[in-house]
Amino acid sequence: xxxxxxxxxxxxxxxxxxxxxxxxxxxxxxxxxxxxxxxxxxxxxxxxxxxxxxxxxxxxxxxxxxxxxxxxxxxxxxxxxxxxxxxxxxxxxxxxxxxxxxxxxxxxxxxxxxxxxxxxxxxxxxxxxxxxxxxxxxxxxxxxxxxxxxxxxxxxxxxxxxxxxxxxxxxxxxxxxxxxxxxxxxxxxxxxxxxxxxxxxxxxxxxxxxxxxxxxxxxxxxxxxxxxxxxxxxxxxxxxxxxxxxxxxxxxxxxxxxxxxxxxxxxxxxxxxxxxxxxxxxxxxxxxxxxxxxxxxxxxxxxxxxxxxxxxxxxxxxxxxxxxxxxxxxxxxxxxxxxxxxxxxxxxxxxxxxxxxxxxxxxxxxxxxxxxxxxxxxxxxxxxxxxxxxxxxxxxxxxxxxxxxxxxxxxxxxxxxxxxxxxxxxxxxxxxxxxxxxxxxxxxxxxxxxxxxxxxxxxxxxxxxxxxxxxxxxxxxxxxxxxxxxxxxxxxxxxxxxxxxxxxxxxxxxxxxxxxxxxxxxxxxxxxxxxxxxxxxxxxxxxxxxxxxxxxxxxxxxxxxxxxxxxxxxxxxx
Numbered sequence: 047x048x049x050x051x052x053x054x055x056x057x058x059x060x061x062x063x064x065x066x067x068x069x070x071x072x073x074x075x076x077x078x079x080x081x082x083x084x085x086x087x088x089x090x091x092x093x094x095x096x097x098x099x100x101x102x103x104x105x106x107x108x109x110x111x112x113x114x115x116x117x118x119x120x121x122x123x124x125x126x127x128x129x130x131x132x133x134x135x136x137x138x139x140x141x142x143x144x145x146x147x148x149x150x151x152x153x154x155x156x157x158x159x160x161x162x163x164x165x166x167x168x169x170x171x172x173x174x175x176x177x178x179x180x181x182x183x184x185x186x187x188x189x190x191x192x193x194x195x196x197x198x199x200x201x202x203x204x205x206x207x208x209x210x211x212x213x214x215x216x217x218x219x220x221x222x223x224x225x226x227x228x229x230x231x232x233x234x235x236x237x238x239x240x241x242x243x244x245x246x247x248x249x250x251x252x253x254x255x256x257x258x259x260x261x262x263x264x265x266x267x268x269x270x271x272x273x274x275x276x277x278x279x280x281x282x283x284x285x286x287x288x289x290x291x292x293x294x295x296x297x298x299x300x301x302x303x304x305x306x307x308x309x310x311x312x313x314x315x316x317x318x319x320x321x322x323x324x325x326x327x328x329x330x331x332x333x334x335x336x337x338x339x340x341x342x343x344x345x346x347x348x349x350x351x352x353x354x355x356x357x358x359x360x361x362x363x364x365x366x367x368x369x370x371x372x373x374x375x376x377x378x379x380x381x382x383x384x385x386x387x388x389x390x391x392x393x394x395x396x397x398x399x400x401x402x403x404x405x406x407x408x409x410x411x412x413x414x415x416x417x418x419x420x421x422x423x424x425x426x427x428x429x430x431x432x433x434x435x436x437x438x439x440x441x442x443x444x445x446x447x448x449x450x451x452x453x454x455x456x457x458x459x460x461x462x463x464x465x466x467x468x469x470x471x472x473x474x475x476x477x478x479x480x481x482x483x484x485x486x487x488x489x490x491x492x493x494x495x496x497x498x499x500x501x502x503x504x505x506x507x508x509x510x511x512x513x514x515x516x517x518x519x520x521x522x523x524x525x526x527x528x529x530x531x532x533x534x535x536x537x538x539x540x541x542x543x544x545x546x547x548x549x550x551x552x553x554x555x556x557x558x559x560x561x562x563x564x565x566x567x568x569x570x571x572x573x574x575x576x577x578x579x580x581x582x583x584x585x586x587x588x589x590x591x592x593x594x595x596x597x598x599x600x601x602x603x604x605x606x607x608x609x610x611x612x613x614x615x616x617x618x619x620x
Contacts, residue, residue, distance in 0.1 A: 048128050049204040049211055053197075055120035057107045061099040063085075064182050065167045076171035079138045079181060080145035080490055084597075085167055094169070106165045106186045112599040113192035121187045121199065123154075125204060128180035133218055135179040141170055145212055147583045151207035153196055154185050154196065162191035174236040190597050210579040217523075240344060241278040246340040249274060287315070289351040289451035290453055292333060295437020295461060296360050297481065298488035300392060302374035305360065306381055308393045308488075309333060312443060315343055318378035327377060328378050330357050354432045354463040363481065367550040397486045398424070402499025403549070405482050408552055409506045412479040416513065421520040425469045427513075432463035433472060433480035434510045441487035441500075451537035455511065461526065462514055483507070503543035508538045 054060060065076040076094045078086065085105055089098060110121050127148065129136070135143075145168035149155050154164040173179050187195045212219045246263050253260045263271070271351040309316050310315035329448055333351075334343035348355040364370070378389045397405075403407035419426050438456035446452055463469075472478045483503045511534055518527035 047208045047217055049125050049208045050128070050203050051123070051125045051201055053120045054122040054124065057104045057105040057122050057186065058100055058123055060122055060184055060263055061103040061106075061167075062096055062171075064171060064184070065096065065099040066096040068171070068175075072172060072175045074172035075548075076169055077138075079168050080142040080149075080161065081167035082165050083512050085165070100166055102180075105164070106167060106184065106212040109165060109186060109190050109192065109599060113188060113190055115150050115188045115194065117187050117194055121306040123187050123200075125183045126180050127183065127208070128174065128178045129171070130176070130218065130580075131177035131179075136171070139459055140180050140215065142166070144215060145181060147211060147214070147546065148183065148207055151210065151579055151583060152185075152200065152203060157448055162189040164195050174565075180293055189447055190599065192601070206575050207249070209576045212581055213576075213580055214583055238275065243337075243341050243344070244278040245271070245274040247338065248278070256508055269303045273427040285346055286457070288333060288335060288346060288445070289450065290439050290449060290456065291443055292348070292351055293436050293456065294441075294484075294488060296355065296363070296437035297433060297484040298440040299364065300481070300485075301364050301370050302361065303370065303377045303389070303568065304391050304393055305364070306374065306377040307391065308389050310381055311393055315345075316378075317345070318382055319347075320402065325379070326375050328357070328375060331378070340367050350513065352460060352464060353466070354460065359468055362468065392485065393488075396489050398497040399497045399506075402486045405486050406499065406502035406506060406548070408479040409503065412477055413509050413513075415476060416510075421517050424517070424521065425465070426475050426497075427517045428463050428465045428469040429472060429475045430480070430510060431459050431461075431514050432469070433477055433484070434514070435459035435463060435505060436502075437480055437487055438507060439485035440484045444488055444490040451541050455534035455537045458530040459511060459514060461530060480510070496545040498546045498548055499618065501542065502548035504538065504542045504545060505548055508535065508542055511535050511538055529611065531593050 054349070065073070078089050078094070078525055079091070080086070081089075085102065088105075089102065092098075096100075108250060110117075116122070127144065149164075149166055154166060156163045164185050164187065166183060169177065169182045169184070171182075171579045187197065190197055209219070211217065249263055249266075253262070266274075291312045291314060294311060295312060296305055299305040299308055306316060315334040315336055317332050318328040319332065321327040321329050327450075330347060330349075332345045332347050334345045337343050351497070351569075353359070373389065380386065380388050384504050402463075416430065421427075435456045438452055438459065440454040442456055469475075471482060481507070486499065487503060491497075514534060515527045515531040518531055569614055
């Protein structure tokens with residue numbers, strides 16, 4: 047179950063959206079599945095329209111209106127709870143029970159009779175455009191006595207609540223939590239923002255050809271603008287191509303300075319982030335695709351592209367010397383100012399086929415040595431996945447006009463590298479040879495038929511992909527192994543079959559993780575925080591049932607308006 051939390055200040059706008067047609071006309075039969083007792087007594091589960099939505103919004107908003115309480119960031123707390131499409135759909139009664147438990151977990155209820163409850167509602171309006179069953183929960187953060195509900199750490203609490211609800215209701219548990227990794231999702235708003243930028247720039251470029259009376263972009267009608275934006279929507283997600291290029295540049299680089307040069311060589315705009323008050327200490331970076339005429343670049347920090355692409359983690363795989371740090375700062379400064387590179391290096395080399403074969407032999411020895419790495423050593427295998435993904439991304443950047451099989455395999459492997467904690471550097475993990483392979487693959491010729499050296503390297507990459515898949519299976523990441531990694535393996539097999547036949551392996555048998563036997567696959571124990579949340583939900587609600595009659599709200603009754611008690615002469619409060 048995935049929670050998505052947002053804040054706002056227009057309850058009426060939220061409710062009319064939830065009961066309206068939706069962005070893609072996907073909202074069908076909007077109705078309530080849960081809410082505060084008074085609200086459910088009025089509306090029950092009848093289909094909602096605009097008038098009902100505004101009535102519900104007025105009911106939810108009343109505590110804030112009566113007490114005049116302002117909440118920084120907005121008093122409307124909105125969270126969607128969604129299931130994967132292949133999990134099927136739940137009954138309204140199940141969603142109602144989940145919504146009530148979620149409100150309890152987030153402490154928006156009466157907290158076992160110790161607080162005034164918040165007013166809230168849960169709306170269901172059919173599956174999303176992706177087929178995901180879900181509900182929307184809207185909460186007024188001003189409680190019925192005028193006090194404010196605490197939203198401290200609410201994003202994290204919502205995630206913990208979702209993990210507890212998965213266990214309580216027998217839902218599919220999120221594999222990435224067990225594996226202690228996560229990837230950033232793609233927000234549809236990102237695609238729309240990118241399309242809006244393209245559409246506006248394209249229109250302004252062609253407006254002079256439309257005549258002197260052609261309207262400026264901001265003066266076009268809403269439907270006209272939206273039609274032009276829709277025409278520019280593309281299937282590729284924002285950040286996907288950018289992450290692929292940056293990952294490939296990082297994987298093929300031996301130093302930070304080379305990384306900067308490779309990104310610029312790929313046509314990316316690059317700018318560093320300096321330490322406060324310094325221009326000689328770089329702590330992070332942002333990149334953007336070079337825009338076409340009239341467009342504005344959309345910048346992304348390394349951490350927004352992937353957890354493994356933050357500058358501190360990338361530095362784990364590079365040489366660390368004073369000379370290297372000085373060279374890197376010089377290249378960062380040149381990139382920021384749009385100047386030519388300071389000192390061209392390895393990125394201009396074109397390794398020969400014989401060098402590629404030697405790389406493949408070293409890589410084969412590394413692959414055989416990895417057979418001794420335990421399956422439960424997630425940190426080392428995350429390093430392997432990160433380097434393998436980087437090598438494949440470098441190869442994709444070099445040979446694929448548009449992202450294809452190689453890019454998809456790189457993206458699938460990169461998910462195993464998105465760990466919460468930093469992983470061992472390649473020197474410690476003994477996987478430097480994978481970076482050597484990335485150097486050669488980054489120099490492959492686009493449009494060619496491939497070489498024997500490439501085929502030998504891809505053979506080892508395929509073996510590593512299978513190894514990462516087996517590690518995922520051992521860690522009970524069954525869905526990830528069965529879908530993303532299996533698809534990556536199949537794609538690489540197709541690519542490998544189209545290349546020339548490489549020479550027979552001269553070392554080992556590439557039996558990575560084959561000989562380690564089975565690994566216990568019992569369900570992992572819940573962390574203490576999720577266990578405590580589950581125990582609380584399983585204990586049930588001990589407070590008294592809410593009344594279907596709305597509470598009478600009086601401004602003078604609010605604890606926030608009562609004067610603070612003053613101590614008397616005898617020290618007691620008056």
